[in-house]
Amino acid sequence: MQEMMEKHDQLNRMKRNLDGIKHKIAVLSGKGGVGKTTVAVNVAVLLAKKGYKVGLLDADIDCPNVGKMLGIEETFKMEKEKLMPVERYGMKILSMAFFQGEDKPTIWRGPLIHSAIMQLVEKSDIGDLDYLIIDMAPGTHDSTLTVFQFLDISAAVVVTTPQSLSLLDAKKAALAAMHFNKPVGIVENMAGEIFGSGGGKKLADEMKVPFLGSVDMKKEIASENHIPIVLRDDSMRTGFEGIVENMKGLLK
Ligand SMILES: Nc1ncnc2c1ncn2[C@@H]1O[C@H](COP(=O)(O)OP(=O)(O)O)[C@@H](O)[C@H]1O
Ligand SMILES: [Mg+2]
Numbered sequence: 001m002q003e004m005m006e007k008h009d010q011l012n013r014m015k016r017n018l019d020g021i022k023h024k025i026a027v028l029s030g031k032g033g034v035g036k037t038t039v040a041v042n043v044a045v046l047l048a049k050k051g052y053k054v055g056l057l058d059a060d061i062d063c064p065n066v067g068k069m070l071g072i073e074e075t076f077k078m079e080k081e082k083l084m085p086v087e088r089y090g091m092k093i094l095s096m097a098f099f100q101g102e103d104k105p106t107i108w109r110g111p112l113i114h115s116a117i118m119q120l121v122e123k124s125d126i127g128d129l130d131y132l133i134i135d136m137a138p139g140t141h142d143s144t145l146t147v148f149q150f151l152d153i154s155a156a157v158v159v160t161t162p163q164s165l166s167l168l169d170a171k172k173a174a175l176a177a178m179h180f181n182k183p184v185g186i187v188e189n190m191a192g193e194i195f196g197s198g199g200g201k202k203l204a205d206e207m208k209v210p211f212l213g214s215v216d217m218k219k220e221i222a223s224e225n226h227i228p229i230v231l232r233d234d235s236m237r238t239g240f241e242g243i244v245e246n247m248k249g250l251l252k
Pocket of ligand 2 (some may be wrong): 036037060065066135
């Protein structure tokens with residue numbers, strides 16, 4: 001009974017902490033390495049650049065890569081018993097990686113992942129936001145459920161590479177989002193000579209959901225440069241701007 005009450009209180013605190021967020025957008029995929037973090041970071045940076053209040057939640061508890069991608073080495077500071085998000089490019093960023101001593105690989109069990117995400121959200125000073133972009137772990141297991149159920153997301157962006165295997169996995173991720181009655185859009189990443197292109201659009205048509213756009217395979221994206229590609233490549237920025245506009249179309 002006591003435990004149930006505590007859970008209930010935690011849920012209420014978390015919901016209150018999310019009250020000031022207009023849109024929560026989860027970026028997901030069927031498998032790892034397809035570019036979720038890349039898409040989440042660049043979409044968030046563009047929105048912030050346009051003047052929106054933006055948060056970026058790294059909900060990949062096992063491999064929290066947002067900080068790595070942006071070259072963030074600092075850890076959380078506490079103020080009035082709240083975790084202060086790390087700020088970069090005008091966005092407020094939350095990640096498990098910002099806890100001290102988190103450089104070893106983490107192996108979490110389902111319930112722990114659930115509570116880690118809940119606590120990041122509940123205990124942080126996230127404030128009022130126009131958009132919270134949520135970079136998810138691959139697949140559709142515990143953390144996906146937590147985010148869909150408890151964070152009450154507004155829409156899901158599914159990232160896939162153009163190959164058929166990735167598309168099959170992406171379909172599962174999209175179906176999970178649809179199961180929760182969330183609007184879904186599809187982004188194709190790493191299009192080009194190596195993996196081909198057009199698979200993302202085909203999947204979107206097949207699932208009758210909007211295709212948000214395609215991002216080419218480009219070696220500059222994978223470079224160790226910690227500046228997001230939309231801030232250093234005009235054609236990439238234009239491409240991502242289209243994706244952001246289409247993504248807004250998912251929101252009511
Ligand atoms: N369009 C692209 N062109 C080249 N490299 C990319 C592209 N998208 C992502 N990458 C690289 O591929 C790797 C995996 O991307 P990441 O965004 O971390 O995937 P995920 O979050 O789905 O695991 C990273 O090294 C990233 O820099
Ligand atoms: Mg990632």
